[in-house]
Amino acid sequence: MKWWRSPVKLWPDSLFGRTAATLGLAFVLFQTAALALVAYTVLTPMALRSADDLAALIVLSAQTWVELPPETRPAFERELAEHHHLRISKIDNIADVPADRFLNSRNIEAALSHRTGQQISLEAGENGWVWADLQMGGHYIHIGFEKNRYNIRSPLAAVGLVSLGALLIWLTALIVVRRITRTLAQLAAAAGQVGQGQMPQPLPETGAAELVTLARAFNQMANEVQDLLANRTTLLAGISHDLRTPIARMRLAVAMLPADAEPALVAQIERDLEQMNQLIGGFLDMARGLQTEARQQVDLHALLCQIAADAGRSGGTVVCNVTGVYEYSIAVQALQRIVVNLIENALRYAPESQVEISCTPNKHGALIEIMDRGPGIPADQLEAVFRPFYRLETSRNLTSGGSGLGLAIARQLAQANGWQLNLSAREGGGLVASLQV
Incomplete structure (x- = not known):
């Protein structure tokens, strides 16, 4: 006996499976297109605008800090921290501690580099702060901001809402298709029983008008098929009985033929009668072939x-x-x-x-x-x-x-x-x- 592993099917055979796969594929394509559209029309412009606004605020703050007298700088630093959530200080050298990348980090670096004419790289700080080092007015300025305040998140809520709506539509479509395919599956199973000569349970005549009409027509057909099979068996059994009676009389007549009857003719008649009897038996076997039997x-x-x-x-x-x-x-x-x-x-x-x-x-x-x-x-x-x-x-x-x-x-x-x-x-x-x- 040979055993082998059947190949994995990428496309289901059932109507429900194919419909679910088709709807699922359409759902994935729709989500991909929706995300691409949101990213192109909303996320990217918003990220660029946010990065440019932050870069402008950082450069303006650094320029202002450099131009202020040293005694007024602490007040300015407190003002930035309280109202703009920026921290600024002077350092001796530019540090080189790359910050962890987040959604808008490259845009902010590009905007700062464009506004200052310097190659600016963001640096990692403590407690979610990100820092940038600028050379301005003969000073090295260390200025930082909270990463979460400039990370693009709000449009993702809209994407999630669209995704949830599409998912609910997909699930609803699957439920509707499942109700239809369940009826078709019941119909297929019942048709198989009819094909085997059995009488299936009547299909429920409920649901949409088309399904009710289909179920009613099938139930009527199943009853008619059973009647035809019963009539066929009864007809062939009756014919068999009616034919075997004259065959028996013919056999009796052959047996009573005179002793001087031609043996070859008698043998031929007996063979013909036996063949007729075999044919009748075959007809009966064929008529009874669809009758069910207990296992x-x-x-x-x-x-x-x-x-x-x-x-x-x-x-x-x-x-x-x-x-x-x-x-x-x-x-x-x-x-x-x-x-x-x-x-x-x-x-x-x-x-x-x-x-x-x-x-x-x-x-x-x-x-x-x-x-x-x-x-x-x-x-x-x-x-x-x-x-x-x-x-x-x-x-x-x-x-x-x-x-x-x-x-x-x-x-x-x-x-x-x-x-x-x-x-x-x-x-x-x-x-x-x-x-x-």
């Missing part, structure tokens, strides 16, 4: 080996390559009919071949394979053989080609139980019938 807990190993042993006693070589205990809850009679049908089909077309049965557990349940070394089936007809009355052998002889109902009945039984039945070419020649249960 039972069973060991597939024991069941498949028993089927192989029974088929071997009837003629042919059937090998059961199944080991271990595989406990599954399954429709036993349906599984038996499918496997027996496939074995008989393999023995009919490959009488000298050994038919092998294998069973492999997988993540979906179990994979049962019936393999032979017969002539196989052309690739372009692997699906066509599941159609009723379709036969590769065109002589219409039931002994050599069968009735053309066996594989159709097997596929119908598989679909009715939610299984998958497929045919494929076997490596080295022959055919593999795969039944996923």
